[in-house]
Structures are given as C-alpha cells and as structure tokens.
Amino acid sequence: MEGTRTRRRPLGRPNRLSLTAISLLAAATLTACASGKATSGTASQAAAAPSAAATTGGSGGGKVSIFVIGGKSDDPFWSAVKRGGDDAAKVVEAGGGKVTWLGPQNYDNLGPDAAKLILSAKSQGATAIIGADWVPEAQNDAFKTASSGGVPVFLFNAGGPEQAKNVGALSYTGSEELLAGKAGGEFFAMNGAKNVLCVNTVPGAVNTEARCKGVAQGMSTGGTSTQLPLPSSSFGNPTAVTQAIKAALLKDSTIDGLITISTQDADSAAAAIDQAGAAGKVKLGTFDMSETQLQRIKAGKQLFCIDQQPYLQGYLAVSQAYAYNAFGLRVAQDSLLTGPAIVDAGNVDAAIAGVKAGVR
Structure with missing residues (x-):
C-alpha cells in the first residue's frame, strides 16, 4: 500500500526514510541468517554520536536480549506494533537471541508504570531497550539509567527525536x-x-x-x-x-x-x-x-x-536494535518517520487492504 500516491498527504518523507531503513536492516539481517553468529563492529560514523556510555555496538559473542516496552496487549493499535516487532523478532531468534515484550496493565499510571518496566528490563540483562517515552518527566530517569549504564536505548512511538537526545537513545522511530x-x-x-x-x-x-x-x-x-x-x-x-x-x-x-x-x-x-x-x-x-x-x-x-503505520514502528525498532547489538550497525538518521499520512475517501481502499493483512 505504501506505493500508492492517490491523495496521500505524507509529512517528513516517511516512505523514503522507511525504505532506506528497511534496505539497510534487511542486509544486516540476511547476513545474520547466513553466518549464524554475531560479530562486533563500530557504529556508523554518519549517525549522530549517542550520549550513552556505549558508543559502539556488537554483542561481543554475548546473547542478544532485546526488551520492548509498549502499550497494553489488548490495545488494537499496539497489536499492530507488536505484529511488526514479532516479524523482526524472527530474525533475532534465528541468530540465537530473543525479544521480550512488556506492557502496563492499564493506562491509569502510565509514566511511572512504564519507568518500572524500563528498570525491570535493565535488571533482567537487556542488551537493548526499546520504549515509548509517553511521559518524559516520569520515564526519562529510567531511560537514562539504562543508557548511561551501557544498555543501548531506542525510542519509538512517543517522545520524538528531542526526547531521544535527552535520554541518550540512539534513534527515534515513529510519527512526529x-x-x-x-x-x-x-x-x-x-x-x-x-x-x-x-x-x-x-x-x-x-x-x-x-x-x-x-x-x-x-x-x-x-x-x-x-x-x-x-x-x-x-x-x-x-x-x-x-x-x-x-x-x-x-x-x-x-x-x-x-x-x-x-x-x-x-x-x-x-x-x-x-x-x-x-x-x-x-x-x-x-x-x-x-x-x-x-x-x-x-x-x-x-x-x-x-x-502512523504502527507495524513499521515495531518492525524497524526491533530491527535497528538487533542490527546494533549484533553488528554495531546504525542507520544514518536520528529519526525514522513512519507517518503521518491522511487517509480519506480518495485512498481508503488501499488502506483497507493493509488492515485485512494485519499490518495497518
């Protein structure tokens, strides 16, 4: 559906950035499947240097363990995000790693609950943490604890590039x-x-x-x-x-x-x-x-x-974390925009097809 241009109104060139990221990460994941083992490497010089303590990726032979902090499991939007993450997780698992999803029971105390999940992921030995920065004043200290402690952090869905910089995250994936x-x-x-x-x-x-x-x-x-x-x-x-x-x-x-x-x-x-x-x-x-x-x-x-194409948010975030953990690879953009795009009567049929496929 992303190829259709009928009356779509994308901002920030989301399609171009997404395709760039997919091309790069696909090359990395194909390498992972072919070799069956991870090697260490250096992050792309084109990407902005993170403020986190760890400035190079590569698992050094250790097991990749990626934690994702997302929304409620019964939230329809987050089920699409998780579908994308699950598809990317297949490559992680093929390389001997794992992806663990964590989410709040409800949204009544969202920021503090999410902060606890971030710290829990770190304590469980996460080699990368992906999270939505919904309430920065409640979550940023937890993100900083992870990034300053050597755990690569990737923001997605909420927080944007500004908060990604604030907490030492390597990138932001989502909509502005x-x-x-x-x-x-x-x-x-x-x-x-x-x-x-x-x-x-x-x-x-x-x-x-x-x-x-x-x-x-x-x-x-x-x-x-x-x-x-x-x-x-x-x-x-x-x-x-x-x-x-x-x-x-x-x-x-x-x-x-x-x-x-x-x-x-x-x-x-x-x-x-x-x-x-x-x-x-x-x-x-x-x-x-x-x-x-x-x-x-x-x-x-x-x-x-x-x-905002939630499937891509999950897919690209997990793919980035794995590529960085396993090979030290990073995309050149500080943020990968997956949206927004207006869907109206002029392009609704293409969007319906994507929903039926479970990716929109």
Whole structure:
C-alpha cells in the first residue's frame, strides 16, 4: 500500500526514510541468517554520536536480549506494533537471541508504570531497550539509567527525536505527533470545519498532548480547536467516552468537528454524534486507524484518519536494535518517520487492504 500516491498527504518523507531503513536492516539481517553468529563492529560514523556510555555496538559473542516496552496487549493499535516487532523478532531468534515484550496493565499510571518496566528490563540483562517515552518527566530517569549504564536505548512511538537526545537513545522511530495533529487540523479547515474538539482520553501523555496541540495549530488559519481532556480511566470505556462527548456536543452547538486520539475513542465519538443528533453536521477524524474507521470513511460517515503505520514502528525498532547489538550497525538518521499520512475517501481502499493483512 505504501506505493500508492492517490491523495496521500505524507509529512517528513516517511516512505523514503522507511525504505532506506528497511534496505539497510534487511542486509544486516540476511547476513545474520547466513553466518549464524554475531560479530562486533563500530557504529556508523554518519549517525549522530549517542550520549550513552556505549558508543559502539556488537554483542561481543554475548546473547542478544532485546526488551520492548509498549502499550497494553489488548490495545488494537499496539497489536499492530507488536505484529511488526514479532516479524523482526524472527530474525533475532534465528541468530540465537530473543525479544521480550512488556506492557502496563492499564493506562491509569502510565509514566511511572512504564519507568518500572524500563528498570525491570535493565535488571533482567537487556542488551537493548526499546520504549515509548509517553511521559518524559516520569520515564526519562529510567531511560537514562539504562543508557548511561551501557544498555543501548531506542525510542519509538512517543517522545520524538528531542526526547531521544535527552535520554541518550540512539534513534527515534515513529510519527512526529505535532506534525500529525497539524495535518489533521489543516484537513479539517480545508473541509470547512470551524470549531474542532480534540478528545484526549490519556491527558498528560506527551504524544496525545502534542496531537491536540498540533490540531489547534493546523486550525489556526481557518478556525479554532480546543481539547476535551477526560480521565485516563475513560480510555477503553466506550460508554464513558460516548457520554462525555455527547454532553460536550449538546453544550456547544457550534462544534462542527471531532478528532480522537485512538480508534476506540473514534467509535465512541461516532456513537455520540448520532445520539446528539449531529450526524451530517459534525465531521469526525481520528489518529490511527482500524477497519471500522475505514469502512465509515468509505460510507461517507467519517472524514479521515491519520495513519502512523504502527507495524513499521515495531518492525524497524526491533530491527535497528538487533542490527546494533549484533553488528554495531546504525542507520544514518536520528529519526525514522513512519507517518503521518491522511487517509480519506480518495485512498481508503488501499488502506483497507493493509488492515485485512494485519499490518495497518
């Protein structure tokens, strides 16, 4: 699907960077399968030098043990991330290593819980740690403990290149959330929306806050956007989210656009629009996507969704960690952008095919 160019609106050249990374990492992993053993090496001189203590990769004959700190196991978005990581893990396992996935039980205490998982990974002998930096003020000390202790750190999904630099990570793989939000805001404005509500069910998380902030920036030339922060316990509670959004719509009849931070919340928003009698008036958009969102777009009941290609986040992050652990290889970019891209009625069929394959 990434080859299609029909009405896609990628930012930051995500496809070009992703293909560059895949080409380089594929060469490394093929070498791993052919040789059956790891050799030490020196990190690419083209890549920025990490602030971590370890500046060269290579396992030195030791067993590669990569830990990934991601989202909840029953979160549909993270299942796509894990699918990509699992596919990359096959190469790690073929080389005698392993990949271990860790995730919080819920999102109620996300930052501190994630910090504990990072430290747990280090204590269990991780040779590389991959993690989303959702709440930097709660997680950065744990990331720094790992990187300064000689464990290579790779950020993905949340935190961006700025936090990657702060914690001594070797790279960031994912979407630039502020840019993604701005793209969504601009698309709303282009389609006539004047007052957009950004529904945030994980307030305080750096990525969701950046998304809503970006929407407001994108709307600034043609309208306004405000945030509706809900308790994090609302995440995964469709009834609570639906009722909160419905109440907001009934309170302010000028709202003509809704955007949510997840596909589950978009389902709740669609129900709220119907219950508030606002169908045909309130345009709906969401970050991330699922087949349900795409079918609504195809039916004309949802305006768009913003794809950050979660499969690539898992695949590229694990591949990078393995290439660095086993061979000291690094890609030349500090960040690999996997998105964002607007999916609307013009390119929805290609996206549906990707969802059915389990990679989008």
